Amino acid sequence: MLTIGIAGGTGSGKTTVVNNILKQLDSNQVNVLTQDNYYHYNPNLSFDERVKLNYDHPRSIDFDLLLKHVQQLKSGLPINEPLYSFITHSRTEDVTMIQPKEILIVEGILVLADTELRKEFDVKVFVNADSDERLIRRIRRDIQERGRDLEEVIERYQTTLKPMHEEFIQPSMAFADIIIPTMKKNTVAIDVLSSVIKNTLKVTHN
């Protein structure tokens, strides 16, 4: 199995990059695990308490479970991926059963920041955009898709998102094999990454 880690700050365009890569590959060959689905389960906290949590610190992610699931898939076993809700700030009751496939993409803000998880990746990618651009994208997306208001996004940006980005996420770019700049639509980078994946699969099949 070819395992690819795709990291980058919030709003950098990770999901967009993954979706564009998927368009160039056979969907029967690829699984995508999203780090967002592995936020710790906090059933004992109230909604107001969950809103106040720092969701950009590595401690907020259940990396043990994510690592276990990556290793399980790599050893040919299916997993039940949890499903997270940004609206309730909580893991839902639902899971998605995932069968192993030839390519595994793991995407999320901190996937290159965790030492053990990082070791599992054959290709490490960092999606990079300036902070002002990412903040603008984040404001738009969180208001349109994640039920936030402007004040909440700005408050989170100043208190946790920006300091955590500087401490944990941006430094993890140093571990990347490929850096994708996404200040504009970047079809060349998508083509390069898709070719790397297709060529690796060809070599494995021969």
Ligand SMILES: Nc1ncnc2c1ncn2[C@@H]1O[C@H](COP(=O)(O)OP(=O)(O)O)[C@@H](O)[C@H]1O
């Ligand atoms: N290269 C780009 N140029 C302009 N807008 C982009 C680009 N990549 C992503 N976006 C937009 O920015 C927002 C966040 O992108 P997304 O892929 O969800 O980022 P991430 O998964 O890194 O948080 C989305 O609304 C998306 O359409």
Ligand SMILES: O=c1ccn([C@@H]2O[C@H](COP(=O)(O)O)[C@@H](O)[C@H]2O)c(=O)[nH]1
């Ligand atoms: O309950 C939550 C959990 C996380 N977040 C924010 O999500 C982003 C990571 O998602 P991306 O898709 O990579 O942007 C992270 O910066 C957290 O602050 C949230 O708002 N609520």
